[in-house]
Amino acid sequence: MRTHLRTASTAAALVLAALSLTACGGDTDKADKAGGTSSSASASASATASASASASASGSVSKAPAKGTSTKDTSTGGGTGGAASACTTKNTSVTFIASAHHAGEQEPAAATVKVTNTSKATCTLVGASTLVAKDDQGKAEPISADTSANGTDAVDIKPGASAQATVLYADLNFEGSASAREVCAIQASTVEIALPDDEGRTVKVTKADGSAGTFNVCGPDVKFDGFGK
Template structure:
């Protein structure tokens, strides 16, 4: 009886061991199964880099296929370059750099009577001088006008401009000046000997002040002076022969 009991106990112990071993094998197989499945799924699924490559390839094919993508991209790049070029163009031009007109606000005008009287061979020659009083250059474009009226309230007057002179435009640097010659007859002789012996009082115009209008500007009164700055008179005996030349530096 004792031997049978021991044999039965040993059999139960062996059976338990076999059962535990079998369970362990099943658990191990079960645990490895999902890993293998996930591993296979991972290997079968496309990677993100592969997807990106496929997307780029597909985009390139679409672009080349219809041609619209290239045109659109080129237009955008071209627009950027054009904008940049325009900016450089504006800088190059100085937009400011454009010169403004010389006006009464930015200039000072003087009228210098001729130092010598006219003769039969040459006219008297006065000078109109325009000085730029501003800190920036300005330009004279077009014709300037000179008008003189007799101080004695005679009917005579003279008005000339330099529209026929050359050049028709001149730039005056900051603090710089330009000058124009005024040629006129200030003696009673008309150049042919007629009128000799008469005094200058017989001339139709004797003015101590003239009016000068710069191009595209209003007229201003200017005192007649000598080169030394003394008061003088602008006497014109033959108004039809008076001329105003171009402004020059």
């Protein structure tokens, strides 16, 4: 009977020992798992911080544009538009065409000043243009006129296009004899024309067909109208 009790007690002790070991093992596994998770999280955070620091040091960090922010390149020359440049000696040619008809007592002669845009961009005429005519022989004082009365409005001239202005003058001397009617104080083969805020240029006087002409001016009243297309 004692042997049976001793055997049962021993068996019970072995069972309790096994349960105790299992419990300890379970706690160890949980600790290992918890430790592993914590280690992985720490390693991941460390790697992320290291990568961010490296990227910041090399200047390669890029951020997405904030909402409503344009990513279009707005550097100089990257866009189009803006104000047109002024028409000057650098981007235009000028022609002076003497009147094809003599003046009458009630109607003046009409010469034409033609400005052509020779560039690849639109230019603008705004302000007063001036005209100076000198006698080829220097026998009379030069005469001058400008468009300040009605030539200050802006006129855009596209590439290859032209703008024209009329010069009204008397090319006959109505007070002289019939033989001297066409003899004027100013007989100019060239004139000087300056566009607004530009230097003057010497322009040859031509006829309508392009051949050489003369700007005969018999009186001081010369009217330089504004430019129009």
